[in-house]
Amino acid sequence: MTDLRIKIGDITFSNPVFTASGTFGYGTEVSDLTDVSKLGAIVTKSVTLFPREGNPPPRVVETPAGMINSIGLANVGVERYIREMIPLYDNIGTKVIMNIAGTTLEEYCDVLEKVEVISSNICGYEINISCPNVKKGGMQFGVDSSMTEALTAEMRKRTERLIIMKLSPNVTDITSIAKAAENGGADAVSAINTVVGMSIDSETGKSQIYTTYGGLSGPAIKPIGLATVHKVYQSVNIPVIGLGGITTGLDAVEYLLAGAVAVQVGTATFRHADAGEQIINELHQFGDSKSIEKISSLTGAVKTYTK
Numbered sequence: 001m002t003d004l005r006i007k008i009g010d011i012t013f014s015n016p017v018f019t020a021s022g023t024f025g026y027g028t029e030v031s032d033l034t035d036v037s038k039l040g041a042i043v044t045k046s047v048t049l050f051p052r053e054g055n056p057p058p059r060v061v062e063t064p065a066g067m068i069n070s071i072g073l074a075n076v077g078v079e080r081y082i083r084e085m086i087p088l089y090d091n092i093g094t095k096v097i098m099n100i101a102g103t104t105l106e107e108y109c110d111v112l113e114k115v116e117v118i119s120s121n122i123c124g125y126e127i128n129i130s131c132p133n134v135k136k137g138g139m140q141f142g143v144d145s146s147m148t149e150a151l152t153a154e155m156r157k158r159t160e161r162l163i164i165m166k167l168s169p170n171v172t173d174i175t176s177i178a179k180a181a182e183n184g185g186a187d188a189v190s191a192i193n194t195v196v197g198m199s200i201d202s203e204t205g206k207s208q209i210y211t212t213y214g215g216l217s218g219p220a221i222k223p224i225g226l227a228t229v230h231k232v233y234q235s236v237n238i239p240v241i242g243l244g245g246i247t248t249g250l251d252a253v254e255y256l257l258a259g260a261v262a263v264q265v266g267t268a269t270f271r272h273a274d275a276g277e278q279i280i281n282e283l284h285q286f287g288d289s290k291s292i293e294k295i296s297s298l299t300g301a302v303k304t305y306t307k
């Protein structure tokens with residue numbers, strides 16, 4: 001049987017399939033829909049310093065080529081997250097990665113510090129510097145290498161837990177942002193967040209999203225995610241976590257071949273809450289059918305025409 005275990009920093013995960021931020025709540029609401037203990041890890045939705053209602057509706061629309069959302073980081077805020085969600089992680093049976101968002105460097109730091117001073121079994125933080133759906137912050141960091149490096153370094157000073165910087169595809173050169181995260185001391189980067197998109201109702205002439213633009217996700221963005229992961233993999237020496245449009249085990253295999261050590265499953269979980277579990281089973285089947293000893297041997301093994 002193929003060994004699905006993978007390592008990021010000092011942490012060993014039972015398999016490389018995680019949930020993607022914003023598509024699996026805080027990890028505590030879904031236990032009657034799927035066996036979360038089977039997952040390699042859960043990545044929570046973004047948590048900010050203060051509670052946020054998010055953007056007004058309509059904030060989600062399905063298009064023939066994917067889903068567009070502009071949730072605007074609706075969340076309960078860090079204080080309530082600490083009070084109500086973190087205690088539930090004691091019995092969750094899998095690793096939890098908390099996703100943090102903010103509008104200023106100080107806000108990111110404050111959220112992380114508040115969690116660092118309490119005891120919790122969160123194994124790491126994914127830092128969202130790539131949200132396309134908020135007016136201030138988020139993507140301001142993700143499009144600027146020096147801001148990315150400075151933010152990563154501030155996070156690094158404050159924790160020994162894993163730091164994963166989540167990158168945006170909505171930039172000219174993602175490799176320079178990935179390198180900045182590495183220079184700042186990140187343990188890993190994850191890519192990609194959603195791709196800026198728009199949807200219009202031709203009958204009414206109205207935009208289908210309140211904020212006009214939103215983030216496209218789902219199978220339509222998989223080729224963009226794969227290319228991004230491959231470019232980032234070649235430019236940094238820290239692990240890359242790949243996501244964007246993964247719905248099957250074979251999609252996950254493609255991401256591993258492109259250079260990912262692990263993957264995250266987002267939009268697919270809206271159709272099947274147990275998509276992650278199915279992908280793990282399909283990874284086992286793929287590995288066994290090809291007699292692969294360790295799934296980690298696939299990382300970066302794509303055969304390209306140039307080398």
Ligand SMILES: Cc1cc2nc3c(=O)[nH]c(=O)nc-3n(C[C@H](O)[C@H](O)[C@H](O)COP(=O)(O)O)c2cc1C
Nearest residue numbers: 020021022046069128192193217218244245266267
């Ligand atoms: C409804 C929705 C909400 C999301 N919320 C967040 C979020 O709070 N923080 C974040 O970093 N990414 C968020 N994302 C982005 C996903 O984590 C992921 O990067 C993206 O959807 C691409 O993966 P997918 O095609 O598998 O969905 C959200 C995506 C969707 C569809």
